[in-house]
Amino acid sequence: MPRYSPETLEPFWQEYWEKERTFRTPNPGQPGFDATRPKYYVLDMFPYPSGDGLHVGHPEGYTATDILARFKRSRGFNVLHPMGWDSFGLPAEQYAIKTGAHPAETTARNIGRFKGQIRRLGFSYDWDREVATSDPGYYRWTQWIFRRIFEKGLAYQAEVPVWWCEQLGTVLANEEVDAEGMSEVGGYPCVRRNLRQWMLKITAYADRLLEDLEGLDWPAGIKKMQADWIGKSEGADVTFVAADGPAKGEPLTVFTTRPDTLYGATYMVLAPEHPLVPRLASPEQASAVRAYVEAAGRKSELDRKADTKEKSGVFTGSHAINPVDGRAIPIWVADYVLASYGTGAIMAVPAHDERDFDFAMAFGLPVIQVVEQAPGEEPVRKAQREGRELCCTVGEGRAINSPLINGMPTAEAKASITARLESQGQGRRVVRYKLRDWLFSRQRYWGEPFPVVFDSQGQPQLVADGELPVRLPELESYKPSGTFEPPLSRAEGWINSPQGRREANVMPQWAGSCWYYLRFLDARNLEQAWGKEAESYWMPVDLYVGGAEHAVLHLLYARFWHKVLFDLGLVSTKEPFQKLFNQGMIVGTAYKTPAGSVVKTSEVRWQEGKPLHPSSGEPLQAVTAKMSKSLGNVVNPDDIVREFGADSLRLYEMFMGPLDQGKVWDTANIAGVHRFLRRSFHLIAGEEASEAPCRPELLKPAPGPADPAVQKALHRCIKAVTQDLEAMRFNTAISSMMTFLNEAKAPLCRSQAEAFVLVLAPFAPHLGEELWRRLGHGQSLAYEPWPAWDEALCHDSQLELAVQVAGKLRSRVLVPAGSDEAAARAAALADPKIIEFLKGAVPKKVIVVPGKLVNLIP
Ligand code: ANZ
Numbered sequence: 001m002p003r004y005s006p007e008t009l010e011p012f013w014q015e016y017w018e019k020e021r022t023f024r025t026p027n028p029g030q031p032g033f034d035a036t037r038p039k040y041y042v043l044d045m046f047p048y049p050s051g052d053g054l055h056v057g058h059p060e061g062y063t064a065t066d067i068l069a070r071f072k073r074s075r076g077f078n079v080l081h082p083m084g085w086d087s088f089g090l091p092a093e094q095y096a097i098k099t100g101a102h103p104a105e106t107t108a109r110n111i112g113r114f115k116g117q118i119r120r121l122g123f124s125y126d127w128d129r130e131v132a133t134s135d136p137g138y139y140r141w142t143q144w145i146f147r148r149i150f151e152k153g154l155a156y157q158a159e160v161p162v163w164w165c166e167q168l169g170t171v172l173a174n175e176e177v178d179a180e181g182m183s184e185v186g187g188y189p190c191v192r193r194n195l196r197q198w199m200l201k202i203t204a205y206a207d208r209l210l211e212d213l214e215g216l217d218w219p220a221g222i223k224k225m226q227a228d229w230i231g232k233s234e235g236a237d238v239t240f241v242a243a244d245g246p247a248k249g250e251p252l253t254v255f256t257t258r259p260d261t262l263y264g265a266t267y268m269v270l271a272p273e274h275p276l277v278p279r280l281a282s283p284e285q286a287s288a289v290r291a292y293v294e295a296a297g298r299k300s301e302l303d304r305k306a307d308t309k310e311k312s313g314v315f316t317g318s319h320a321i322n323p324v325d326g327r328a329i330p331i332w333v334a335d336y337v338l339a340s341y342g343t344g345a346i347m348a349v350p351a352h353d354e355r356d357f358d359f360a361m362a363f364g365l366p367v368i369q370v371v372e373q374a375p376g377e378e379p380v381r382k383a384q385r386e387g388r389e390l391c392c393t394v395g396e397g398r399a400i401n402s403p404l405i406n407g408m409p410t411a412e413a414k415a416s417i418t419a420r421l422e423s424q425g426q427g428r429r430v431v432r433y434k435l436r437d438w439l440f441s442r443q444r445y446w447g448e449p450f451p452v453v454f455d456s457q458g459q460p461q462l463v464a465d466g467e468l469p470v471r472l473p474e475l476e477s478y479k480p481s482g483t484f485e486p487p488l489s490r491a492e493g494w495i496n497s498p499q500g501r502r503e504a505n506v507m508p509q510w511a512g513s514c515w516y517y518l519r520f521l522d523a524r525n526l527e528q529a530w531g532k533e534a535e536s537y538w539m540p541v542d543l544y545v546g547g548a549e550h551a552v553l554h555l556l557y558a559r560f561w562h563k564v565l566f567d568l569g570l571v572s573t574k575e576p577f578q579k580l581f582n583q584g585m586i587v588g589t590a591y592k593t594p595a596g597s598v599v600k601t602s603e604v605r606w607q608e609g610k611p612l613h614p615s616s617g618e619p620l621q622a623v624t625a626k627m628s629k630s631l632g633n634v635v636n637p638d639d640i641v642r643e644f645g646a647d648s649l650r651l652y653e654m655f656m657g658p659l660d661q662g663k664v665w666d667t668a669n670i671a672g673v674h675r676f677l678r679r680s681f682h683l684i685a686g687e688e689a690s691e692a693p694c695r696p697e698l699l700k701p702a703p704g705p706a707d708p709a710v711q712k713a714l715h716r717c718i719k720a721v722t723q724d725l726e727a728m729r730f731n732t733a734i735s736s737m738m739t740f741l742n743e744a745k746a747p748l749c750r751s752q753a754e755a756f757v758l759v760l761a762p763f764a765p766h767l768g769e770e771l772w773r774r775l776g777h778g779q780s781l782a783y784e785p786w787p788a789w790d791e792a793l794c795h796d797s798q799l800e801l802a803v804q805v806a807g808k809l810r811s812r813v814l815v816p817a818g819s820d821e822a823a824a825r826a827a828a829l830a831d832p833k834i835i836e837f838l839k840g841a842v843p844k845k846v847i848v849v850p851g852k853l854v855n856l857i858p
Contacts, residue, residue, distance in 0.1 A: 003678075004677060004678040004681040004682070004767075006644070006645025006646065006647060006648065006677075006766065006767075007642075007645065009766055009767070009770045010120075010122065010645055010646050010647065010766040011120075012770075013122070013765070013766045013769045013770065014119060014120070014122060014766075016769070016780070017122075017124070017780070018119075018127075020780065021128075022124070022780050022782050023081070023124040023125060023126050023127075023782070024126055024128055025078065025079065025080055025081075025126045025129075027521070027522065027531075027533070027534045027537070027538075028533045028534060028537045029533060033078075034078065037076055037077060037078045038076070038077050038078070039077060039078045039079075039080065039537060039538055039542075040068075040069075040072040040077040040078070040079045040080070040542050040543075041079075041080040041538050041539070041540070041541045041542045041543075042065045042068055042069050042072070042079065042080070042081050042541075042542060042543045042545075043065070043081075043082070043517055043520075043541045043543070043544045043545070043577075044061055044062050044065050044083065044545055044546065045061070045544070045545070045546030045547065045550065045554075046083060046084045046085060046086050046513070046516060047085065047086060047114060048085075048086045048087070048089065048091055048092065048509075049085050049086075049087055049092075049107065049110035049111045049113070049114045050091065050095065050110065051095045051098075051099065051106065051110055052629075052634075053110075053113050053114065053117055053636070053638070054114060054117040054118065054636075054637050054638075055627065055634060055635070055636075055637070056586050056627070056635045056636075056637055056640075056653070056665060057547070057583075057585065057586050058118075058637075059121055059637055059649060059650065059653055060583050060586055060653045060659070061545045061546055061547075061583045062118070062121070062123055063121070063123075063650045063653050063654055064545055064581075064583065064654065064659050064728065064730060065081065065543065065545050066081070066122075066123045066124055066650075066762075066765075067650075067654070067725065067730060067762040067763055068543065068725065068728070068762075069081040069124055070124055070761065070762035070765060070782065071725045071762045071786070073124075073782055073783055074758065074761075074762070074782075074783070074784060074785060074786040075785075075786050076785065080126070080520070080521070080538050081123075081124060081125055081126060082125060082126055082129040082130070082131075082520040082523070083118065083123070083125040083127070083130060084129075084130050084131035084132060084133075084516055084519075084520065085111050085114070085130075085131070085132040085133065085134075086133055086509070086512060086513050086516070087107045087110075087111060087132045087133050087134040087135075087512075088133045088134040088139070088446055088447050088448060088509055088511075088512050089133075089446065089447060089508070089509025089510075089512075090168065090170070090185050090442070090444065090446075090509055091185060091509070092106070092107050092110075092134075092446055093444060093445060093446035093478075094168075094185065094186065095110075096446070096478075097479060102476075102478070103445070103446040103478065104134075104474075107132075107134055107446075111132060117637065117638060120638075120641055120646060121637070121641070121646045121649065121650065122646050122647070122650070122765050122766050124765070124782065128523070128524065129520050129523040129524075130523070131516060131519050131520065131523050133448075133511075133512025133513065133516065134446070134512075136469045136471055136472075137469075137526075138512070138519060139448045139469055139472075139512065140468045140469035141468075141515075141519065141529040142448050142507070142511050142512055142514075142515070143448060143449070143450070143451040143463070143468050143469055143470060144451075144465060144468055144529060145514075145515060145529065145561065145565070146448075146450065146451060146507070146511075147451055147462050147463075147465065147468075148564070148565070148568055148570070149200060149561075149564055150462055151462070152564060152567070152568065153201075154200055154201040154204060154564060155198060155199070155200055155201070155440070156198075156199055156201070157196055157197065157198055157199070157460065158196065158197065158199050159194055159195065159196045159197075160194065160195065160196075160197055160199065160439065161192050161193065161194055162192070162193055162194075162195050162197060162439055163176070163177045163181075163183075163190040163191070163192065163193075164190060164191055164192070164193040164195070164484075165177075165183045165188050165189070165190045166188070166189070166191075167183075167186065167188035167189075168183055168185065168186060168188060168480070169443060169444070169479075169480025169481070170442045170443045170444050170480065171193070171195060171197065171439060171441065171442065171443065172184075172190060172439075173438060173439045173508065173510075173553075174436060174439070175229075175552055175553045175556075176508075176553070177190050195484060197439055197440070197441045197505075198439075198440040198441040198450065198503075198505065199437040199438065199439060199440060200437060200438040200440045200560075201437050201438075202435065202437055202438045202556075202557075202560045203433060203435055203436065203437050205560050205563050205564075206230050206232065206433045206435050207232075208563055208574075209226070209230055209435075209556065209559055209560060209563070210226075210227055210230045210232055212559075212563075212574055212575055213226060213227060215575070216575060216577070216578065216579075216580070217578060217579040217580070218577075218579070218580040219548070219580065219581070219582055219660075221548070221551075222548065222551045222555070222580065222582065225551040225552055226551065226552060226555070226556055228434075229434065229435060229552045229556065230433055230434065230435045231432075231433055231434025231435060232431060232432070232433055233257050233431070233432045233433075233434075234257065234429075234430075234431050235255060235256050235257035235258070235259065235429075235430060235431075235432070236255075236256060236259040236414075236417075236418045236421065236427050236428065236429055236430060237253050237254070237255055237343060237427055237428055237430050238253065238254050238255075238256060238259060238262065238323065238347065238421060238426065238427040239251045239252070239253045239323065239421075239425075239426050239427055240252045240253075240254065240268060240320040240321055240322060240323060240347070241320065241321045241323075242280065242318055242319070242320055242321075242331070243318070243319040243320060243321045243328045244318055244319055244328075245280055245281075245282045245316070245317055245318030245319070246279050246280070246281070246282065246283075246318075247276060247279040247280050247318065248318075250276065250279070252268065252270075252276065252320050252331070252345060253343045253345065254268065254342070254343055254345045254346050254347045255341075255342030255343045255345075255346070255430065255432065256346065256347055258349065258352065258353075258410075258414070259414050259417045259418050259421070259427070260370075260371070260399055260402070260405060260408075260410050260413035260414045260417055261349040261351075261352050261353075261370050261371060262322065262323075262324050262347065262402070262417055263322075263324060263325060263368070263370045263399075263401055263402040263403075264349040264350075264351050264352060264368045264369065264370035264371075264401070264402075265322055265329060265347035265348060265349050266329055266348065266349070266350060266360065266365055266366040266367065266368055267329050267330045267331070267332055267348045267360070267365050268320050268329055268330070268331045268332065268345065268346065268347055268348065269313065269331075269332045269333070269334045269336070269337045269345065269346050269348050269359075270316075270331065270332070270333050270337065270344065270345045271333075271335070271337040271338055271339040271344040271345065272292065272293040272296035272297070272333055272334075272335055272339070273293075273296075273297075273339035273344065274333075274339060274344045274345055277289065277293060277316070277333055278290075280316040280317075280318045280331055281316050281317060281318075282316065282317025282318060283317075284317055285314070285315060285316055285317035288314050289314055289316055289333060292312075292313070292314040292333060293333065296335040299335060310362070311334065311336060311355070311358050311359040311362045311363075312334065312335060313332045313333060313334030313335070313336075313359065313363065314332065314333050314334075315330055315331075315332050315363075316330075316331045316332065316333060318330075318331045319331060322347075323421060323424070323426040323427065324404065324417070324420075324421075325403075329347075330365070332348075332359075332363075334359060336355055336359065341432075341434070342432060348360070348365075349370070350365065350366075350367040350368075350390075350392065351367050351368055351369040351370060351371075351390075351391070351392060351393070352369075352370070352371055352392065352393060352394055353392070353394065354380050354381050354392050354394065356392075357381045357383075357390075357392035358381070361383050361385070361390075364385075367390045367392075368401060369391070369393075369400065369401065370399060370400060370401050370402050371393065371395075371396070371397045371398070371399060371400065371410065372397045372398045372399075372400050373391075373393045373395070373397060374395050374396065374397045377393055377395045377397070378393075379391035379392055379393050380392050380393065380394055396409070396410035396411070397409070397410060398410075399413040404416070404417065404420065405417055438557065438560070439508075440507060440508060440511075441505035441506075441507075441508075442486075442505060442506050442507065442508050442509075443480060443484060443485070443486040443487075443505060444480065444486065444487065444506055445472075445475060445478035445479075445480075445486075445487040445488065445506065446472075446478070446506075447472075447506030447507050447508065447509065447511070448472070448506055448507040448511055448512065449470045449471070449472055449488065449502070449503070449506055449507075450470070450502075450503035450505060450506070450507065451463040451468060451469075451470050452502070452503040453497050453499045453500040453501060453502050453503070454500050454501050454502075454503070455499070455500045456500065460503070461499060461500065463499075470502070472506075473488070473491040473493070473494035475487060475488070475490065475491050477490070485504070486504040486505050486506070487504075488502070488504040488505070488506065489504040491504075510553060510554060510557045513554050513557075513558065514554075514557050514558045514560075514561040515529075515558070515561055515562075515565075517541055517544075517558075517576060517577075518530050518535065518539075518565075518571065518576075521534040521535055521538050521539070522534040522535070529570075535570075535571055535572060536572045539571060539572060539573045539576070540573040540575060540576055540577065540578045541576060541577045541578060541579075542578055542579060543578075543579045543581065544577040544579065544580050544581070545580075545581045545582075545583060546580075546582065546583070547582060547583065547585070548582040555577070555580070558576055558577075559575065559576060559577075562574075562575065562576040581659070581660065581728065582660060583659050583660065584657075584658070584659065584660050584661040584662040584663060585626070585662050585663075586627075586653075586656070586662075586663050586664075586665050587624050587625060587626050587627065587662060587663070587664055587665065588601070588624070588625060588626070588627040588631070588633035588634070588635065588664070588665050589601065589622050589623070589624060589625065589633060589664065589665075589666075590622075590623050590624070590625035590631045590633055591604050591611050591620040591621065591622055591623075592620060592621050592623055593613060593616075593618050593620060593621075594618065594619075594621070598631060599613060599614065599620055600630075600631060600632030600633075601631060601632045601633040602632040602633075603632065604620060605617070624664050627665070635665050635667065637649060640652075640667070640670065644670050644671075644674045645674070645677075645766070646766065647677055647763075647764035647765070647766050647767050648670055648673055648674040648677060649670070650763060650764065651673040651676070651677065651734060651763055651764060652669065652670045652673045654730035654731060654733075654734060654763065655672075655673055655730075655731050655734045655735075656669075656731070657731055658729065658731060659728055659730055659731075673734070676734075676737075676738055676741065677764055677767055679741055680737075680741060680756075680760060680764075680767065680771075681767060681770075681771070682746075683741065683744055683746050683748065683756075684748065684753050684756070684757060684771045684774070684775070685770075685771060685774055686746075686747065687746075706748075706749045706751065706752055707745060707749075709743070709745075710743065710744050710745055710748065710752060711752065711793060712793050712794075713739070713740050713743035713744060714740060714744070714752055714755060714756060715789040715790050715793035715794050716736070716739075716740075716789075716793070716794050717736050717737060717739065717740035717756070717759065718755060718759055718787050718788070718789040719789040719791075719794050720732070720733065720736035721733045721736055721737065721759050722786070722789070724736065725762070730763075733763075734763065737756075737759065737760060737763075740756065744756075750775070753771075753775060754772075754775060754787075755787035757771045757772050757775065757781070758772075758781060758784055758786065758787050759786075759787060761781055768781060769781060772784075795817055796817050797816065797817055798814045798815065798816060798817060799814070799815055799816075799817050799819070799851055800812050800813070800814055801813050801814075801815055801824055801827070801828070801851075801852065801853055801854055802852065802853040802854075803828045803831060803834055803853070803854050803855075803856070804853060804854070804855040804856065805834070805837055805838070805843075805855075805856050805858065806855075806856070806857055806858060807855060810833060810834060810837050811828075811831050811833040811834050811837075813827045813828055813831050813854075814827075815827045821848040821850065824848050824850070824854050825846050825848060825854060827854075828846075828854040828856065829843075829856075834856070838856070838858065841858050843856040843857055843858050844857055844858065845857040
């Protein structure tokens with residue numbers, strides 16, 4: 001019995017591609033390079049080779065980019081489609097510690113496993129360009145780039161407050177610690193510490209990182225997250241003066257984004273850590289202030305920021321003079337003002353800032369409205385006090401109760417007040433950013449050593465380019481010591497070099513991924529990180545596909561490095577990734593008892609298709625949940641490949657729904673796409689086809705001429721798939737192929753069979769190659785031109801219109817495609833059923849919806 005047999009034909013074609021090096025992509029200047037073709041650089045976020053192997057989320061993005069890579073090759077592009085391993089860093093080291101092996105060993109093993117799995121899925125990567133960030137031949141250049149960054153004055157050492165994670169034994173970057181002060185990796189508590197660390201001056205690029213987002217074809221959500229992370233605020237520093245108390249006469253500067261509300265400032269607030277706090281406290285208030293400051297020190301930043309929390313604070317006993325009207329306002333200390341932002345002090349305007357409003361309500365402070373509420377604007381807060389209604393509005397409007405700026409709209413009022421303050425030396429326009437410099441040292445082992453030695457004066461000296469790489473020494477006991485001393489300080493033969501003591505910290509895991517897309521351009525270059533010609537030909541990346549979780553870490557860091565390299569003339573584009581696409585997350589199913597406890601999916605008992613508790617027999621409820629080991633609902637792609645083949649897995653993942661949306665995995669649905677592939681196989685190869693790959697008995701397609709109905713269906717399919725692929729609508733492209741299959745009649749003639757195989761091949765490349773070979777071709781179809789469609793065949797010559805009488809369907813008529821309203825009306829009125837129905841009555845009104853219906857209103 002002939003059958004479609006992916007388990008034999010898929011490995012055959014994988015070996016063929018490898019042996020023939022089908023997807024080797026020459027660079028400009030190399031043999032086989034065709035300079036007349038346009039280029040397309042399509043990149044996956046390279047994986048961190050975890051110990052768990054591939055999960056079904058990996059092939060989702062990889063299949064999409066592979067389909068596009070194959071499509072673009074067929075469309076005549078030179079396609080760069082590489083793959084590599086993000087193999088240095090904390091997760092790799094954590095895994096090694098957990099399994100009790102050395103990270104070098106586990107990393108090599110995990111890469112081997114990942115590569116085997118990825119190969120088995122038939123992706124058309126150019127493996128000659130494979131890189132691993134933990135390879136000395138790679139990190140040599142990471143160190144080389146660090147040297148360029150240092151020479152540009154963008155790397156410095158500083159004693160900084162950092163996040164220290166006891167469990168991980170290292171400091172972490174702001175981006176690696178969540179809002180609750182827990183590490184992103186492992187979820188361990190982190191605390192603030194002052195340590196001397198390497199910092200990279202990403203803040204010097206804040207403006208450009210923000211402005212250049214505009215020209216990028218990226219999801220709006222990611223752009224917004226980056227913009228918010230950079231957090232540019234335009235406003236003014238305004239200087240008040242202490243009116244009384246121990247600090248009388250001292251200037252007190254606040255940062256505000258609303259200088260137009262200066263007349264509405266009814267009190268001032270300093271962060272508990274503000275250096276002037278102890279001096280501002282009057283003798284009567286001193287002990288209360290001290291107690292408050294101590295208590296605030298014990299709270300986390302998150303608790304302090306949360307505006308749902310009760311506001312707390314204490315009066316210092318002193319007052320400050322408002323520079324515009326000379327009024328004295330009380331100075332408070334409260335922890336809703338953060339020491340790390342702005343000047344650590346604010347002027348509080350309860351009528352127009354909700355945090356200030358809440359505080360004023362809690363402590364009975366005055367509220368003065370200074371911005372007229374715009375029509376339609378709702379207050380964000382309302383409260384009653386002493387029989388009066390008090391409101392807080394935060395929108396813009398016209399200034400009121402503000403003698404110097406009354407009647408001015410907000411923008412003008414801001415500019416006017418700021419100019420006046422500037423002229424009197426009481427303030428200035430400022431731009432502030434939330435972005436902080438990037439903390440670039442880690443007290444770990446499994447990372448890039450810094451190319452740095454400290455001379456006898458303790459000054460950092462950079463290792464010469466010719467002496468790179470500074471190799472990571474082999475260290476048996478590589479685990480963190482639990483002190484601030486990095487593991488490398490214990491590498492005795494290594495730490496002391498002839499030039500001085502080496503830097504014992506290593507770089508963070510983001511370093512290697514900051515530039516891997518550049519190494520792919522010229523991965524085997526031993527003289528340079530990349531050649532100029534290759535760089536200017538291939539860059540920028542035309543499409544970058546990966547998960548949305550990288551919004552502010554990798555994607556911001558890589559843009560920063562790229563801009564530095566651009567300024568050094570080492571790359572030719574301002575931005576690395578022109579188009580970014582985030583694939584949606586694939587989730588699994590979990591099972592819960594009515595009481596809410598979770599049962600591992602693998603342990604669920606099934607009875608007549610219903611899930612039951614394994615011991616109690618209670619019925620269970622199915623809910624969608626992220627795949628995780630603890631829920632036992634992780635789907636292993638290897639199992640799917642074994643059972644259905646790689647082409648079926650590829651097709652299923654693309655058919656689940658739009659690429660950017662979240663989807664629920666359901667293995668039962670793979671059978672449907674598998675059936676489609678089997679039917680496609682038999683449609684072309686015939687019912688009697690043998691299962692062995694590449695049998696010399698060639699197909700004898702039907703002699704022409706082509707069946708006109710099939711021809712139409714085929715051209716519609718080619719057009720739809722082409723347009724869907726250009727727009728990354730993989731699921732609807734697959735539907736169009738399924739529609740064709742339903743309309744096709746075997747046997748197809750040669751031109752039809754070939755066109756369909758070429759359209760199917762990017763999705764199901766193994767089957768595509770197999771059928772192409774059986775159609776008598778000696779070479780891979782990878783570079784065959786994409787089939788063209790005939791527009792005339794894509795339209796129906798006749799259209800069916802629904803005919804309604806008074807809105808009720810009464811008949812259907814056929815009209816020539818493109819008929820105008822008059823023709824549609826005439827056809828409807830001439831229809832025998834309608835004539836009979838109207839019984840001679842003339843409709844008062846006729847409504848025509850072109851191409852759809854005619855409604856006759858009697
Ligand atoms: C007076 C005012 C009136 C403000 C008004 C807002 C509205 P962004 O946009 O995030 O930069 N602020 C300044 N420094 C602060 C700190 N260290 N901790 C907490 N809050 C601080 O926010 C700037 C605004 O946040 C500033 O403008 C200040 O409140 C407050 F109708 O000043 B504003």
